[in-house]
Amino acid sequence: MQDVTTLAFMRLIARRSPPDFFVTEYFRVYANARLDPHILRSITENDTGRPIYAQLIGESIPDCCRIIGDLHGYGIAGIDLNLGCPAPRVYRKQVGGGLLREPETVDRLLGSLRDAIPTRFTVKMRLGFEDTRHFAALLGLLAKHRVDQVTIHGRTVRDRYQGQVQYGLIGEAVARLSCPVLVNGDVTSAVQAVAVRRQTGAAGVMIGRGAVRNPWIFGQIRHVLAGSDPEPVPLSAVNTYIRELYGAIARPGTSERNHVNALKKYLNFIGLGLDADGAFLRQVRQVQTQTQLWQVCDQFLTGDRILPWQPSSSSVVTSSLISA
Numbered sequence: 001m002q003d004v005t006t007l008a009f010m011r012l013i014a015r016r017s018p019p020d021f022f023v024t025e026y027f028r029v030y031a032n033a034r035l036d037p038h039i040l041r042s043i044t045e046n047d048t049g050r051p052i053y054a055q056l057i058g059e060s061i062p063d064c065c066r067i068i069g070d071l072h073g074y075g076i077a078g079i080d081l082n083l084g085c086p087a088p089r090v091y092r093k094q095v096g097g098g099l100l101r102e103p104e105t106v107d108r109l110l111g112s113l114r115d116a117i118p119t120r121f122t123v124k125m126r127l128g129f130e131d132t133r134h135f136a137a138l139l140g141l142l143a144k145h146r147v148d149q150v151t152i153h154g155r156t157v158r159d160r161y162q163g164q165v166q167y168g169l170i171g172e173a174v175a176r177l178s179c180p181v182l183v184n185g186d187v188t189s190a191v192q193a194v195a196v197r198r199q200t201g202a203a204g205v206m207i208g209r210g211a212v213r214n215p216w217i218f219g220q221i222r223h224v225l226a227g228s229d230p231e232p233v234p235l236s237a238v239n240t241y242i243r244e245l246y247g248a249i250a251r252p253g254t255s256e257r258n259h260v261n262a263l264k265k266y267l268n269f270i271g272l273g274l275d276a277d278g279a280f281l282r283q284v285r286q287v288q289t290q291t292q293l294w295q296v297c298d299q300f301l302t303g304d305r306i307l308p309w310q311p312s313s314s315s316v317v318t319s320s321l322i323s324a
């Protein structure tokens with residue numbers, strides 16, 4: 001996830017419960033683009049013990065092939081092509097989710113990338129751009145170009161993060177494709193992850209925001225798969241996680257106020273459903289200093305209470321990474 005799954009963040013997740021693999025933030029591919037050193041670090045210094053895929057976003061075949069060449073030798077598990085980003089500034093350039101409007105372009109891109117990628121080639125996509133009219137054709141292209149794995153966020157680009165995830169269509173992709181399909185979208189608890197995987201027949205579940213809120217979720221999923229109850233997480237552990245996260249995202253020269261604001265991006269996910277009426281999130285959005293931040297955390301995240309299994313359904317929809 002862009003600006004979220006940094007090396008420091010992946011380390012925090014891995015210490016609590018590592019997913020089976022990680023995916024980098026996307027490398028933006030354009031004429032003369034070079035590998036972003038900050039993202040590259042998450043590959044070269046990856047000490048999580050888990051494989052990492054490098055994600056690319058772009059549409060220029062020569063530039064994508066050049067960047068794939070540049071990534072050679074860096075020990076990635078494979079290359080993941082982003083066909084889902086819904087940010088207007090991205091899709092207007094006909095990259096990310098914008099490409100889902102043009103199956104012919106996707107056809108050429110997948111064919112060339114398949115030839116250029118010596119390792120695993122995976123795709124992250126949505127159901128379509130404004131509707132699902134090209135979904136079946138896009139699945140056909142994934143099969144034609146022997147993509148090794150696809151992750152499907154069960155929404156269109158126009159849906160952004162709103163509305164119901166269409167797990168039924170992901171189930172259709174599972175039935176149609178011979179490669180592993182990972183289901184993605186609004187999975188926020190271990191029990192739900194296992195249920196959604198069963199419902200769709202998917203090979204696995206990719207979890208983004210739910211893992212930011214609950215970095216213990218991958219271990220909890222393993223418990224549920226083994227037939228046990230997921231381990232509850234005390235809110236005091238969430239308090240520790242937030243403090244570690246604050247340290248992890250520190251950048252030299254950043255003011256205290258900007259540092260606190262940078263943490264709020266994560267707190268918007270972590271705070272969902274922490275208390276019944278959303279007071280933690282309301283208060284934490286107001287803080288400007290580290291001292292104020294710790295005061296709010298200590299007020300809400302102490303004692304024997306445990307992290308609720310799921311944020312309330314309304315909070316998932318109104319909120320604005322990673323995988324299992």
Ligand SMILES: Cc1cc2nc3c(=O)[nH]c(=O)nc-3n(C[C@H](O)[C@H](O)[C@H](O)COP(=O)(O)O)c2cc1C
Nearest residue numbers: 001002026124153185186187207208209210320321
């Ligand atoms: C802040 C943010 C950044 C994201 N960045 C990326 C990205 O760089 N690449 C990508 O494939 N998906 C990205 N996504 C989408 C997620 O991977 C995922 O598909 C989406 O959030 C739905 O899954 P979730 O409900 O488990 O979060 C991003 C999502 C968010 C909220």
